[in-house]
Amino acid sequence: xxxxxxxxxxxxxxxxxxxxxxxxxxxxxxxxxxxxxxxxxxxxxxxxxxxxxxxxxxxxxxxxxxxxxxxxxxxxxxxxxxxxxxxxxxxxxxxxxxxxxxxxxxxxxxxxxxxxxxxxxxxxxxxxxxxxxxxxxxxxxxxxxxxxxxxxxxxxxxxxxxxxxxxxxxxxxxxxxxxxxxxxxxxxxxxxxxxxxxxxxxxxxxxxxxxxxxxxxxxxxxxxxxxxxxxxxxxxxxxxxxxxxxxxxxxxxxxxxxxxxxxxxxxxxxxxxxxxxxxxxxxxxxxxxxxxxxxxxxxxxxxxxxxxxxxxxxxxxxxxxxxxxxxxxxxxxxxxxxxxxxxxxxxxxxxxxxxxxxxxxxxxxxxxxxxxxxxxxxxxxxxxxxxxxxxxxxxxxxxxxxxxxxxxxxxxxxxxxxxxxxxxxxxxxxxxxxxxxxxxxx
Numbered sequence: 062x063x064x065x066x067x068x069x070x071x072x073x074x075x076x077x078x079x080x081x082x083x084x085x086x087x088x089x090x091x092x093x094x095x096x097x098x099x100x101x102x103x104x105x106x107x108x109x110x111x112x113x114x115x116x117x118x119x120x121x122x123x124x125x126x127x128x129x130x131x132x133x134x135x136x137x138x139x140x141x142x143x144x145x146x147x148x149x150x151x152x153x154x155x156x157x158x159x160x161x162x163x164x165x166x167x168x169x170x171x172x173x174x175x176x177x178x179x180x181x182x183x184x185x186x187x188x189x190x191x192x193x194x195x196x197x198x199x200x201x202x203x204x205x206x207x208x209x210x211x212x213x214x215x216x217x218x219x220x221x222x223x224x225x226x227x228x229x230x231x232x233x234x235x236x237x238x239x240x241x242x243x244x245x246x247x248x249x250x251x252x253x254x255x256x257x258x259x260x261x262x263x264x265x266x267x268x269x270x271x272x273x274x275x276x277x278x279x280x281x282x283x284x285x286x287x288x289x290x291x292x293x294x295x296x297x298x299x300x301x302x303x304x305x306x307x308x309x310x311x312x313x314x315x316x317x318x319x320x321x322x323x324x325x326x327x328x329x330x331x332x333x334x335x336x337x338x339x340x341x342x343x344x345x346x347x348x349x350x351x352x353x354x355x356x357x358x359x360x361x362x363x364x365x366x367x368x369x370x371x372x373x374x375x376x377x378x379x380x381x382x383x384x385x386x387x388x389x390x391x392x393x394x395x396x397x398x399x400x401x402x403x404x405x406x407x408x409x410x411x412x413x414x415x416x417x418x419x420x421x422x423x424x425x426x427x428x429x430x431x432x433x434x435x436x437x438x439x440x441x442x443x444x445x446x447x448x449x450x451x452x453x454x455x456x457x458x459x460x461x462x463x464x465x466x467x468x469x470x471x472x473x474x475x476x477x478x479x480x481x482x483x484x485x486x487x488x489x490x491x492x493x494x495x496x497x498x499x500x501x502x503x
Contacts, residue, residue: 099314103260108199110311118202123162126205130159130461137464145468152471156457157464160207164454169201170444171451172211173306180219183238185228187302191265192222194305196257203256207458209249216241217249225261266301269319270294277334285330297322304440313436320429321436339426 099105110118134157138145160168176197180190197218201211216239223230236243254261274294278285300322304310309318324331460467 096314096316099264102264103258103262104264105314107258107260108311112308112312115308115311119162119166122202122205123160123165126207127159130207134461134464149468149471153464153467156467157461158457159461160454160458164457165201165206167446168206168211168451168454168458169198170306171446171448172215173197174446176215176218177302177306179215179239183219185219185223186226187298188265188267189219189222189226189228191267191302191305192226192263193219194302195263195265195310196222196225196253198310200253200256204252207462209252213245214249214253216246217253220246221250221253221261225263264315266304266315266319266322267298269316270297270301270323273316273319273323276338277330280334280337281330293323293326297326300325300440303443307440307443309436309439312439313432317429317432317436318440320433321440324433325437325440335426335429339429 134153138150138153173194176193177190180193185193197214200209200214200218216235219239220230220232220235223235232243232246236246239246274290278287278290297319301318304318304322309321313321320331320335
């Protein structure tokens with residue numbers, strides 16, 4: 062939905078208020094931003110990783126599960142003793158193999174998509190679906206699919222997300238809609254909470270999207286179509302949900318993810334907005350060469366003109382007083398000197414704003430664009446796991462957890478082969494018997 066954009070007069074009033082307030086603030090005053098709040102949140106402390114650290118985390122979780130599986134397999138072999146044949150041992154070595162870290166990640170990604178699909182099927186709000194996805198992926202950073210079957214965590218995660226986002230629904234009602242049971246849904250709920258470190262508050266990129274949406278309309282007032290912005294907003298909300306399926310949520314802040322999605326949707330519009338917001342004044346120029354005048358810049362220009370007018374008025378009044386008193390002017394070129402002083406003051410202000418040819422905002426913009434483009438690439442590199450691949454990995458996971466099933470399956474296969482050999486030999490005997498009878502008759 063497109064909201065009403067701020068009028069130039071209202072923007073001018075807001076800038077004037079901000080200017081007056083800033084004059085009365087102490088020199089060491091620092092405004093607390095949304096980014097500051099996020100960086101002090103539990104989400105940032107517990108669930109933010111570098112690329113290398115995230116990989117190490119997954120490898121560590123996988124190795125713990127592999128050790129448990131190998132110990133369980135060895136215990137099974139020891140218990141069988143002489144009852145297990147050499148062929149059965151070879152089958153166990155080839156079939157009951159623990160999953161690798163990459164295989165675990167593929168299975169988690171496959172079932173994360175299932176969480177999203179089921180959430181949509183249940184007509185849950187976007188924020189609830191986003192929280193479900195987040196909880197599911199975080200759980201399998203701490204635990205392995207070889208220890209907890211992802212099928213059994215899907216509905217549990219969605220139900221917990223409903224409670225975390227204050228979307229009330231009774232467990233019986235939820236179980237009926239999800240075609241599950243109350244016991245199955247609540248079975249691992251506490252374990253899920255424990256693995257999440259009891260941190261249930263999520264900072265999703267939807268809130269920054271709304272803020273950027275309003276700010277773009279204000280900064281580019283009269284240059285963007287509201288209907289287009291409304292369609293762009295809806296598309297970006299869907300893209301953000303898809304972005305939550307990637308590792309971008311562990312490496313980038315919610316506003317960075319939002320900007321990456323926005324710039325993927327309309328790079329020209331968002332780039333121009335960022336240049337106006339953070340770039341040099343000379344960079345905020347359109348291709349036509351016409352400078353884009355923002356409300357803040359218009360206000361600053363107006364204040365500068367008012368100061369000039371006041372100075373000229375004072376000079377004029379002093380000149381009139383001196384003429385009335387019959388005194389000659391001490392400075393006949395006062396106006397020219399004043400204009401020269403004003404020009405010099407403007408140059409000094411410009412030099413102070415850009416020391417040594419460097420602009421702090423430009424450096425920040427460059428770093429921001431670098432982060433946004435890296436985030437965009439990570440979101441775009443999301444790989445889709447096919448159903449066939451997921452089935453093969455799930456079967457491998459099942460066999461490594463239940464080696465007795467592998468033995469039973471092998472025995473059934475051997476019995477079927479023996480029966481097939483027996484039936485083939487019987488058919489051969491039946492074919493030969495009529496030929497013998499025919500020879501006897503002859």
